[in-house]
Amino acid sequence: VSWAEAAANRAAVDDGVDEAQRASFERFFMECHPQVERFLSRVCPDRDLIQDAVQEAFIIARAKWDKVARHPKPLMWVGKTAWHRLKKMLDQQSRRSDVNLDDVPPRLLAEPSDSREARETVLALLRALPLRERAVLALVLDGWSDEEIGWKLDVAVASVRTYKADGRRKMRQLLAEEARLEGKGP
């Protein structure tokens, strides 16, 4: 076998590995990308920022896919990376400008009748919360455990519980207030 043929063989094997990796990443992406995006969009109203953060996180995952794929919770890892990116961008933004988009909560829908409207109501409720509470509750909605949320957001488990309870209480208050304004409540 000539040196040239050996090199070509090796390239073919590399290509095969590469191709397999690409395929497994694609499956991961199709399943997890919507979840990561949904998490961030519940936390931040700025679509451009979210898109940048999510894309960056998945590019890193793609580059280190051999390691990430072996990680016990790849979805959590990507979610955490995206969350960190977003926080960094939000931080820079708030240092640059005084206008915080978070300060302007969208209007609550009167009474959601379908899944889409319910999601918008949830979004509106979340926007009324401080960032950390919002992030915790967004993850609770996706079914993560307190320990997982603590790890993902880098906060103590006891803190996760506080944020969860406080967040839910405030959301209930908002709903009650809205109902009163609509003239349905007491």
Add this chain to the structure above:
Amino acid sequence: MNLEGILALAAADGPTPMERARTRRALRRVEQEYVRRMAEGPEITSDIELHAPFAGGMDEAARIARAAQLAKLGTVAWDSRQGELTWSAEMSMIFGYAPGLARPSLTRLFALIHPDDRAMVRQRIRTAWHEKTVTQVTYRVIRADATTGYVHCYIEVLAEKNGRLYGIIATGQDVTELELARQERDRLARRCQSVRMDLLDRDPVTGLLTRARFADEIDRAQRAGTGTLLVVAARPLPRRNGDGDPRDDDQLAAATAEVLKKLARPADACGLVGRHEYGVLMQYTTIDTAIPIAEEIIDGLGGSRFMAAPKSTAGPVRRTAPARLRVHGGLVRYDHHTPTGSIDLLIDAEAAWRRAKRNQEPLHALRQTPSAEERQETCRARVRAAVARNQFTLFVQPMRDLKLNRITRHEILLRILDDAGNAVPPSTFLDLAERVDEILPVDKWVIDHAMRLIGRGPQTSHYQINVSGRSLADPRLLDHVRQAVRHNGVKPEGVTFEITETALIGNLTQARRFTDGVQELGCQLALDDFGAGYNSYTYLKYLPIDLVKIDGDFIHNLPKSPADQAIVRSLVQVCRDLGIRTAAEYVQDDATVTLLGQYGVDFAQGFHIGEPKPVGSAAAKSTEVQPSGDPVAGRVATG
């Protein structure tokens, strides 16, 4: 629907085909970007470590500290099991110490915190620990170099796997810049609310520019080119039942202004430059092109008949003849090559309409700008003539002692008698007199007549007499006061001299000589219009002032203005600490009186307390026993 219902409804669905298509597009973007970056070279890195999330050996404290380190945040951790406090290198830097230089301890930590914030921080930590909760706090630290910085911390409690609490961790960052920016935003927001953007530039009755603002317009026009300035004096012809109801006068002035606005060219600025005196600024005209316009204005005003609006039906029906105006105009030109001050131009134009009146012609145009000396002489002559012809009268206005809730003082006010014998406020005349240094004769007139008035009365009230700040520098004034007091048998302790500040108090040493002399005599001193114009705290420090009269600008809107309230409150505080009493002018309602009482203001004065009334009039007598048959008062009665 309750929260749980909404959450369940929101969760109940999978991705739609459209969402799947969107995800596929996102995948393509990621692949493209990945390939591009791999080709470009620099390694793609992440802050997030790839180790397993729940691997053993990494407790909460270590995990949070590691994350903070990656995010360049500082941490302070306290472990209850060892009773040990640690802080990270980053936190050490936030505190202003090189890492490793200061050994962490609870004592040192609290020593670093600003004394005013210590209790609050301690309280927050306690709450977090006892309620197993997370909290945040912003506090000040005194750094190693003695500078102060703001630090924001999240305070969290740490738990072992089994849920047992074992410590506290605070994740902190230096937020000095952010905090200062926030404070600045707050300050700006407060300032926006407290500052009045609208300078008082229009006369409330006529809607025309005030004299000061009209003068600004003249200055601006002069910079832009040449033009002319017309001043018309439009005085009501005496009516058969002519009484001096000021409301009639306001009505007439407002109506005159309306006619004037219609007569003047639309772009020309109009101002109320004096009582019954109106200015029209005609840019880019010459004397020759302006004369026809001026004549039209004068004719138009002179030909108008002003019907009085019917009074309230409850009042007695009065037959009022329509008012007519006697109109004279003075026209001067200005030129940006030889700029004349706006006030000088106004004076020239006013001199011109007086000339027109003397010559019994409707308009006098001044083709040659008079020299400064000529102008000075004209003005002097006018002031001297007014003094010589006794064209003044005195009014009195009551002041209420807010502690006793009764009238205990009266201010004696100067009024100028115009050609028709009407008493008008003197501010423009006094400005002029001060400008040409002829204020001393006016002040002497006031002192003479006021002292005579006081000496003839029972002297049960306290009197306030105005003296121009300009006259203080003249040593003759003090002699004059001494003589007047002695001659009229006035009790000096019942007299306060109000130093008005229409101009700067020229010479502090001279002023001090006057004020000391007046005090020696037994009289008191007040500073008028305090807080506006040229008055400064310096005078409170160097002049033996007994009373400060707070300028009406801070008072007239007091109940509605938090800014005015803050200023008045602090002013009263300063005065009280200095042993100075305070009075408020322009008091217009009960709400103001109540506030002033709360602030500890000693006297209130204004239309709500009592209007200025001619000396010797029935109204003045009702609040104060006035001597009858006074020649000074007599002028008003016959005027």
